Amino acid sequence: MKNEITLDRREVVAQILKQRGDTLVVTGLGSTCWDATAAGDDPRNFYVWGAMGGATMIGLGLALAQPTRRVLVITGDGEILMGLGSLATVAVQHPANLSIVVIDNERYGETGMQDTHTRSGVDLAGIAEAAGFPYSARVHTGQELQTLIPSLYTNDGPTFAAVKVMARSYPTVLPARDGTYLKNRFREAVLGKKAFE
């Protein structure tokens, strides 16, 4: 069962975001924040610098508010493990336009690369599937990744994917860190002038 892990997280995130179109993106705290920034900053990215366990639910609120736009949450295994209940909450709402990708290195990258539960075999995609996600994928290879990417933007139902990536450290690429600025520029990108009415 245990496949060798060869995917590079920065390349995975860059490849996913290359095909985003007008998708709205929420990142989890830590490495996925830096991955998305390294792939190219964009005002339609909301970088979460804290609020561990909250990325999925930020994505849900956004997906419910913008049902005609695609919403993509890119987060880490440690981040989503802190908010597993939110997978059940999302499945119950069944948003057609929300996809969640976990960049799973089986480590807490920001605190010294300690093992997360996925290192011991906890199967996040299985949890999402059991919660009721109609689409849930385990991705280990480049080929599986290429199959996954278009589905993130076209599936008609909540989509979950756990992408296994190598447990390597990368240079930190920081986006803006002021939360109010990140919020306002995101809202302006989505809502235009109405953002400030």
Add this chain to the structure above:
Amino acid sequence: MGNKNTQSSVAWPGELFQVLKGANIRQVAYVPDAGHSRLIELCQADQQIKAVPLTTEEEGVAQLAGAWLGGERGALLMQSSGAGNCINMLAMASECRFPMLMLVTMRGEWGEFNPWQIPMGQNVQRVLEAIGVIVHQVDEAARVAETVNAAARLAFDTSRMVAVIISQRIIGFKDWNATQGTP
């Protein structure tokens, strides 16, 4: 529901619902509480409102942040025991100045007899204030609607976190002779 409501207190959930409608609230996130049961039913039945049950209250804080990013207003309904669950997520709302309207029905306060409710119930206001939430307390049924109306204006017009704490005095004692009920 085991609550001994007086005549005047029965109307407040309906009035509160009208306030939420008037404030253009489109997402209502909640962990069920007996005190909010009527309001939750009204929200579930409304075509314009997305009523979202949560597994834990902090999910609602994150959801309402996402709702605001997408241009919608939301409200979070919870029992006082849920306030503590929200604190780290509220740190995001504080840093980002997300408007946050929270309606908290109290336990561990007026006439409580479950001792396990006391430690959180007695500290709801100071815990919320410690993380930067503006707290309005209301202990008369007739003032619930006007207080929530003021709280909604404050939250959305000034991008602040505002909680309305609805006293157990309004909700009524829990009737422990009833056959059903949670602590």
